[in-house]
Amino acid sequence: MSTGTLILAAAPIGRADDASPRLRAALAEAPVIAAEDTRRLRRLAADLGVAPAGRIVSYYDQNERSRAVELLGDLRDGRDVLVVTDAGMPGVSDPGYRLVVEAVAADVPVTVLPGPSAVTTALVLSGLPTDRFCFEGFLPRKAGERAARLAELAEEPRTMVFFEAPHRLTASLEALAAAFGPARRAAVCRELTKTYEEVRRAPLPELAAWSADGVRGEITLVVEGAPPRETLSDPADLAEAVLTRERVGLSRKEAIAEIAKENKVPKKIVYDAVLKAVHRTS
Secondary structure, eight states, rough: OOOOOOEOOBBSSSGGGGGHHHHHHHHHHHHEEEEHHHHHHHHHHHHTTOOOOSSSEEOGGGGHHHHHHHHHHHTTTTTEEEOOOBBBBSSSSSSSSSHHHHHHHHHHOEEEEOOOOOHHHHHHHHTTTTTSSSEEEEOSHHHHHHHHHHHHHHOSSSSSEEEEOOOGGGHHHHHHHHHHHHHOOEEEEEEETTTTTTEEEHHHHHHHHHHHHHHSSOOOEOOOOOOOOOOSSSSSHHHHHHHHHHTTTTTTHHHHHHHHHHTOOOHHHHHHHHHHHHHHHO
16 A cells, blocks of 8 residues: 655635635535634634544644654554644744654655745745845743854844744844844844734834833744955954954964954964064064
């Protein structure tokens, strides 16, 4: 007997009438539907005028591991499994990834019903570059962990897309401004595709001040990537850059290696520039 197919279906992120005809058909026909919230799934089906005929099971973060075993059994027994989250694409900051990994390992067919995505919707609304971007999901809740993550992203040249909870938005915007600098542009996209959709575009500190009074709804945050770093070529500038790194605690060897790598010049050139600068001041 052939296996079933795992079907990942994008659900509307705001308006039910954004659902595709393929999603309507799948909800009516799938033998098994794995839903992040079964009540919301039934509400969506009712809004679409669909009566699901298959078995509906819950599939959320806390039971994802155990439920994946059960759903893989259905697939091996030849039943198609439709995965639907509350909004957007399963597996993108929502349950789905683990089941895909298990299905691929078991040689079970996997397909996608494309549709609404808060990530790409916010990206194109932001007014920021769309040719290269990365999705970073939710930032860590703890301030120290959040600062460490943002330090890693400070030189990221691509436009970055984040999800954020309304009550943490101001703290995240302030942390972003501290890590990326006050000139970095961003867009706060709120309630995408819904009645009260709103997009605020401004430098990070301005958005932090705006959000301080409180913001409601689903939030997607888009942040401009880092500008190209100016490289140094003049020996005096290279030497000064090394000495600056030494003042903050790096050894000369470490500083020379960093400056050479950042400016794409051989370490010997940087080393010679430092020797010349030191001899000149001695």
